[in-house]
Amino acid sequence: MAKSIVRFDDSLPILTEVVASELGHETLAAGTILRDTMGRLAFFSATALPEETVTHLSIRLQEALGAYARTDRIVASASDYGTAPVLTDPLTLRITIGPHSVRLLDRRLVGADWLRAPAPPAPPPPRFVFSSLKGGVGRSTALTVAAAHLAGRGGRVLAIDLDMEAPGLGSVLLNSDTLPEYGIIDALVENGLTPLDESFYADLIGPSALGGQRGRIDVIPAFGRRSMKHPADVLAKIARAYAEESQPDGSVATILDQVRAIVNHFATPARYDAILVDARAGLHETTASSVLGLGAEVLLFGLDEPQTFQGYAALLAHLARFVPANGPPPEWLERLTMVQGKAPLDPEERAGFEQRCSTLFAEIGLGPRPSRATREAPFPAGPFHDVPWDEDVPDEEVLPEEWGPRNPLAVLDDARFQRFNPHLRRDLLSEAVYQTAYGALLNRIENAVFAKPPSNP
Amino acid sequence: MKLTAAEYQDIRKAIASLPADVSNDAIGNHAPKLEELYAPETHAAALDPEAPIVLGVRGTGKSFWAGVLGKEELREAAATAYPKLGLNHLNVQFGFTGLDSLNGIGREKLDACVPANAGIDEARFFWWATILYGLAQAEGKQPTKLSKLLPAARDLEEREAILDRHEKALHARSRTLLIVYDALDTMAISWPRRQLLTQALLEVVWSMRAYRAIRLKLFLRPDQLEDDALRFVELPKLRTGAVRLTWPGTDLYGLLFARLALSDASVSFGRLLESLGLRMGSRTEILARHWSLGHDVSDQKRLMTALTGPYMADGAHGYKKGNTYDWPLAHLGDAFNEVTPRSFLGLAIAAATYGAAPPDRVLTPDGIRHGLRAASKTRVDQLHQEFPWIKGVLAPLAGLLLPQEEKEVFTVWRKTRTLPNAIADAQKEDYLPPFPESGSNDERSLYMALERIGVMLRRKDGRLDMPDLFRVAAKLLKKGATAPL
Numbered sequence: 001m002a003k004s005i006v007r008f009d010d011s012l013p014i015l016t017e018v019v020a021s022e023l024g025h026e027t028l029a030a031g032t033i034l035r036d037t038m039g040r041l042a043f044f045s046a047t048a049l050p051e052e053t054v055t056h057l058s059i060r061l062q063e064a065l066g067a068y069a070r071t072d073r074i075v076a077s078a079s080d081y082g083t084a085p086v087l088t089d090p091l092t093l094r095i096t097i098g099p100h101s102v103r104l105l106d107r108r109l110v111g112a113d114w115l116r117a118p119a120p121p122a123p124p125p126p127r128f129v130f131s132s133l134k135g136g137v138g139r140s141t142a143l144t145v146a147a148a149h150l151a152g153r154g155g156r157v158l159a160i161d162l163d164m165e166a167p168g169l170g171s172v173l174l175n176s177d178t179l180p181e182y183g184i185i186d187a188l189v190e191n192g193l194t195p196l197d198e199s200f201y202a203d204l205i206g207p208s209a210l211g212g213q214r215g216r217i218d219v220i221p222a223f224g225r226r227s228m229k230h231p232a233d234v235l236a237k238i239a240r241a242y243a244e245e246s247q248p249d250g251s252v253a254t255i256l257d258q259v260r261a262i263v264n265h266f267a268t269p270a271r272y273d274a275i276l277v278d279a280r281a282g283l284h285e286t287t288a289s290s291v292l293g294l295g296a297e298v299l300l301f302g303l304d305e306p307q308t309f310q311g312y313a314a315l316l317a318h319l320a321r322f323v324p325a326n327g328p329p330p331e332w333l334e335r336l337t338m339v340q341g342k343a344p345l346d347p348e349e350r351a352g353f354e355q356r357c358s359t360l361f362a363e364i365g366l367g368p369r370p371s372r373a374t375r376e377a378p379f380p381a382g383p384f385h386d387v388p389w390d391e392d393v394p395d396e397e398v399l400p401e402e403w404g405p406r407n408p409l410a411v412l413d414d415a416r417f418q419r420f421n422p423h424l425r426r427d428l429l430s431e432a433v434y435q436t437a438y439g440a441l442l443n444r445i446e447n448a449v450f451a452k453p454p455s456n457p
Numbered sequence: 458m459k460l461t462a463a464e465y466q467d468i469r470k471a472i473a474s475l476p477a478d479v480s481n482d483a484i485g486n487h488a489p490k491l492e493e494l495y496a497p498e499t500h501a502a503a504l505d506p507e508a509p510i511v512l513g514v515r516g517t518g519k520s521f522w523a524g525v526l527g528k529e530e531l532r533e534a535a536a537t538a539y540p541k542l543g544l545n546h547l548n549v550q551f552g553f554t555g556l557d558s559l560n561g562i563g564r565e566k567l568d569a570c571v572p573a574n575a576g577i578d579e580a581r582f583f584w585w586a587t588i589l590y591g592l593a594q595a596e597g598k599q600p601t602k603l604s605k606l607l608p609a610a611r612d613l614e615e616r617e618a619i620l621d622r623h624e625k626a627l628h629a630r631s632r633t634l635l636i637v638y639d640a641l642d643t644m645a646i647s648w649p650r651r652q653l654l655t656q657a658l659l660e661v662v663w664s665m666r667a668y669r670a671i672r673l674k675l676f677l678r679p680d681q682l683e684d685d686a687l688r689f690v691e692l693p694k695l696r697t698g699a700v701r702l703t704w705p706g707t708d709l710y711g712l713l714f715a716r717l718a719l720s721d722a723s724v725s726f727g728r729l730l731e732s733l734g735l736r737m738g739s740r741t742e743i744l745a746r747h748w749s750l751g752h753d754v755s756d757q758k759r760l761m762t763a764l765t766g767p768y769m770a771d772g773a774h775g776y777k778k779g780n781t782y783d784w785p786l787a788h789l790g791d792a793f794n795e796v797t798p799r800s801f802l803g804l805a806i807a808a809a810t811y812g813a814a815p816p817d818r819v820l821t822p823d824g825i826r827h828g829l830r831a832a833s834k835t836r837v838d839q840l841h842q843e844f845p846w847i848k849g850v851l852a853p854l855a856g857l858l859l860p861q862e863e864k865e866v867f868t869v870w871r872k873t874r875t876l877p878n879a880i881a882d883a884q885k886e887d888y889l890p891p892f893p894e895s896g897s898n899d900e901r902s903l904y905m906a907l908e909r910i911g912v913m914l915r916r917k918d919g920r921l922d923m924p925d926l927f928r929v930a931a932k933l934l935k936k937g938a939t940a941p942l
Contacts, residue, residue: 121774334777352917359860359918377869378936380852384882387848389834390935395827398932400788400925406777447776 008039011068015041016100018064022057023049025100032087032103034070042070044086049077091115095321113256113288117322118332122295125267126448127275129290132301133282133311137341139301140168141420142411143276144210145438146445147173148422148429151215155273155449158266159208160184161222162259162279162290164238169278170221173208175423180206183224185234187262188241188255201265210422210429218272256289263294274449283314291315297448299409299441301339304353309360312338320365329403333366336405339441343410350410357408367404409444412437460732462816464725468764469819471722472713472809477802477835481516483523483554483639484561491531493521495715496538496744497708498752502700504535505542506635506672509662510695512679513702514911516797516839519676522702523639526674527551538744548627548634550591552584552673555640560594562587562603564644570604571654580657585610588661588671591636592623620671627670638675642843648893652686663691678843680909686893706786709801711751714760715743716802718750733759758782765820781825788829788925791836791911799839800832800926807831833929844910845888846879850903851912851927852934860922863915867900872940876903 006014012033019028023045030046043061054075062069076083092105093115106115128146132139147157161169164185174180181203187196204220211217227234245253253261267275279290291298300315302308316336323330340353361367380387414437422429435442481487503511504522513519525531526549536544557563571583586606593601609615627634638658645651659682662673682696704712717726718738727737735756738748749756761782769778779787785804789796804825811824840847853873857866870876876898883890891906892898904921907913913923923931 331774334774355860355916355918376856376939376941377853377873378855379873379938379940380849381935381937384849384878385845385886385888387852388935389933393933395830398830398929399826400829400928402778447780 006064006066006068008068011039011041011065012097012102012104014064014068015043015061016097016102018060019043019057020100022053022060029101029103032089032092032105034086034105034107036070036107037109040068040070041065042074042076044076044078044083046078046087048079049075093321094324113254113293114318116256116288116292118292118319118330119260119295121331121335122264122267124269125272125274127263127267127277127294127296128445128448129277129279129294129296129298130301131279131287131290131298132341133280133308133315134302135166137301137303138411138417139341140172140278141417142299142301142339142341142438142441143169143278144172144420144422145417145429145434146442147208147217147276148210148212149431149434149438149442150274150445150449151211151217152429152431153446153450154215156216156218156271157211158205158218158220158272158275160220160263160275160277162277164222164241165280167222170206170219170223172420172422173210173217173219174206174221175209178206178208178219179221179228180204180219180224181226183221183227184259184262185223185227185237185241188258189237191258191261192240192243192245196262196265204262205266220266256293259289260293274445283311292319297335297337299337299339301341301411303341304343304356309356313360313364316361316366317364323365333403333405336366337444338405338408340408340410342413345412353410354408358404361405409440411441459817460725460729462814464728465817465819466814467722467725468717468729469809469814471717471720471726472805472819475713475716475720475802475806477799477806481520482556483520483527483551483637484559485556488528489521489524489531491534492719494525494531494534494538494744495712496535496746497704497711498746499705499708500702501539501542503702504539504544505700506544506547506633506674508698508700509666509673509675510682510699511674511676511702512682512699513676514679514791514793514795514797515843516799516836517702517704517795518798519678519702520639523551523554523637523674523676526635526637534744537741538746543633546632548595548632550594550634550636551639552587552591552636553638553641553644555643560600562590563640564646566603567644567654570607573650575653577653577657577660580654581661582607582610583654584658584661585616587638588636588665588673589616589619591634592619592671595623595634620668624668624670633670633672635672635674638673641675642678642681646887646889648686648889651681651889652684652893655681655684656687656689659687659689659692659695663689663695683909703795704798704801706783706796707752707754707757709786709796709798710757710761710782712798713802713805714750714757715748718743718748729763730760733763735760764818765822765825766818769822769825771822778822781820781822784822785825785828785832789832789836791924791926792908792914793911795911797836797839800836803835804828804832829925829929830933833926834933836926837930840910840912844891845886846883846891847912848934849879849882850875850891850907851931852936854923855931855934855936859928860916860918860920863901863904863919863921866904866921868942870900870903872942876900879903 015033016028027045027047032044034042034044054077058074061074086105089105092103094101095104130139130143143159147159150157159169159173161167162184170179170183182200187204190196190200205218206221208217208219223234242255245258247253263275266272277290277294277296280287300312302312338357340350343350343353358367382388416428416433417437420428427433500522502508504526511519525535532544532547532549551561554561555563557565567583570586571579586603589606589609590601590603609619644654658675662675665671665673682699719740730737735750738750742748743751746752750760765781768775768780769784785801786796789800789804805828807830808820808824808828811827812821815821837847853869853875857869880890892902904913908915912927913921916922
């Protein structure tokens with residue numbers, strides 16, 4: 001039988017099997033697997049290995065992994081030069097491969113931001129990231145309605161457009177008179193050369209007329225007036241915006257760090273009651289920052305179609321790697337909410353989406369976990385028609401497990417909000433009109449923004 | 458103007474001592490009492506004399522309303538709650554009550570009139586006789602024996618003559634005679650006989666549709682009407698016209714708050730309402746639904762927040778755990794998303810006895826969570842009265858991860874011999890087995906039986922699932938030996 005070519009998805013399982021069989025589970029679990037930028041693998045042992053073991057294992061791994069074996073030093077012993085930094089690298093992930101729990105150091109040319117665990121919740125004001133894998137799911141419209149709704153309640157809202165590939169928020173919320181000089185793109189380009197100062201920050205913000213008279217909506221668009229004047233330079237700016245930035249102290253600020261710094265600059269409770277961020281959750285480098293890095297409530301928009309679940313499976317399966325094996329559910333899980341865009345009015349039909357979401361989360365390891373592996377079924381104690389109650393079972397064994405994402409929300413399909421232009425049709429932003437379609441979403445956001453104290457009024 | 462800890466405790470004690478068990482017979486010792494009467498707006502259609510078929514799962518108040526209709530004093534009180542229904546022009550008699558004592562008609566009297574091997578005609582004559590019986594009773598004549606009326610019931614011309622005479626007389630006096638049938642699930646202990654009797658009764662209901670002054674009203678369980686074995690050409694019309702007794706969340710909260718308003722703690726409760734700018738209601742106002750806490754969701758939410766805090770956890774991120782108003786409703790629903798008053802009140806009562814009394818509110822989120830456990834037991838005990846096999850069928854599913862492929866669910870039942878045990882037990886203990894015996898006695902039939910009564914459901918993706926309410930109960934049942942899977 002011809003030996004089949006090893007492909008990317010095969011490589012890690014092969015390496016873990018070989019190392020486990022040669023060195024045992026414990027040595028495998030204690031060491032670090034290094035995956036280089038090409039995807040080639042090496043094993044760094046946390047214990048010192050005899051010379052002949054290293055040689056023997058290296059030969060076996062080379063044979064087994066083919067092109068996915070590192071060419072030099074496929075096995076490194078604890079005592080070797082250069083092993084210690086790999087073993088202690090903070091970007092190491094603990095992941096599960098088949099029966100093995102292993103440490104993986106994934107060196108990437110791009111995508112390094114995805115290796116960072118989700119940030120803890122940001123201090124107030126609350127942040128909401130509106131994201132989707134694809135466009136056309138009603139994400140920006142939902143953000144606009146939410147901003148107008150909060151402003152109508154007297155809230156002060158900052159709306160930020162991080163979707164630089166397909167910006168849209170600026171043109172919905174602002175007009176040619178209110179568009180600020182700069183946009184997010186400029187901030188990301190300029191900060192590589194000089195620290196941003198207050199006057200630059202001030203020129204990032206434009207006020208939206210949709211704020212009404214009661215509250216306020218400030219907008220940081222993706223592109224400002226300058227970009228509109230020099231459209232030919234936009235692509236050149238995008239190329240620079242994604243560059244990592246060397247800090248004065250010698251460290252490197254990734255795009256996640258840079259975006260976070262900009263958002264943090266504005267996010268003070270004295271200025272705003274809520275920060276709403278429009279972002280792609282595509283699997284691209286830049287989207288890691290919005291999903292993981294802002295400490296925000298993340299709303300994952302999607303239509304009820306297979307592409308939605310396929311795309312989010314990749315994103316969520318990656319996030320599941322940050323969940324400790326037997327620990328409590330991570331706090332950030334409660335900050336992920338799926339939102340069904342253009343949802344049907346019939347709640348029966350929407351139930352399908354909800355069920356697919358809960359299945360997706362559960363299968364990927366982000367849902368309630370089976371309490372124990374049951375390979376046996378109990379017989380009822382006592383006569384069939386009179387099984388007694390067991391009063392001694394503790395609450396935590398019987399009550400529903402409350403770990404998992406929050407229930408999906410629905411934004412109902414409403415033709416009036418297609419080709420949404422609130423400047424031409426202000427009536428769309430009156431509560432009576434938007435409440436039916438957006439009520440559930442707005443209720444969720446409002447609860448966080450105007451959170452009531454737990455005690456009695 | 459905050460309440461004192463003692464006042465909060467006062468309300469807490471009142472909740473803890475609410476009667477959880479509402480009356481569940483139309484007549485007799487467990488018949489409804491005036492102080493139990495609570496009249497949700499949505500139940501008006503069920504009491505309407507024009508609606509011949511009222512459906513309700515166990516515990517939704519079928520017998521309660523049957524009993525209210527049957528007793529003049531209660532009917533008058535109900536008339537103030539539902540003034541449009543003309544309840545005060547009614548005479549009410551019972552055509553079936555499930556109890557043979559008093560003037561009730563139950564299985565014994567039925568069996569005496571309809572022999573075991575009877576066909577559909579005999580069954581129909583019996584139901585005609587119950588109508589004639591009702592007419593005789595309404596006239597206040599000497600009590601007749603039901604069996605004595607069978608000859609007249611069999612004779613079409615004589616029967617119609619009696620009906621027409623009464624119809625005219627009632628009409629002349631602007632009265633309506635309502636004949637009420639309740640506890641119809643108890644009329645037989647074998648599937649074929651129950652189906653025969655149900656079908657015969659439905660046929661009689663259909664035949665009576667032209668009479669304006671003599672009306673029938675059947676309180677039925679949905680699964681009894683939806684039985685596929687019923688063969689009757691007008692059945693779709695009866696099914697479609699049926700009214701369903703349900704308890705929306707607003708009505709459940711309305712019931713709880715009404716009980717508090719009329720409890721021993723009404724002074725403290727009134728103070729709490731006052732501190733929220735809400736008005737206290739009197740018995741009459743509550744009954745007539747002139748009290749906002751009976752129907753206004755935002756007022757109800759404000760009160761619930763004052764009773765328990767707004768969210769199911771304290772702290773800045775507590776809101777993510779959901780709010781205290783919605784949580785009980787979300788977890789108490791069966792597969793039809795229906796919540797019964799008894800499980801709802803059961804949850805509240807258990808919450809009010811859980812842990813130490815907090816100084817600054819009435820119930821705690823942990824108490825509410827714990828209350829689900831009590832509610833779950835209550836609900837299954839309730840179902841158990843009609844489906845004695847329910848606990849034995851649920852217990853083996855305790856360890857199963859749900860939702861689950863049907864194959865896995867069926868395997869659990871197969872390995873624990875649940876199906877043969879259920880059938881044997883039903884025979885031995887003389888109750889109706891989960892489903893009619895037929896060629897396909899398999900685990901699927903068992904699942905279908907649970908689906909019919911709202912204990913399990915099939916999800917959109919085809920897997921089987923169970924509402925939280927019953928998952929909790931399954932885990933609470935005592936387990937014996939285990940079978941390897």
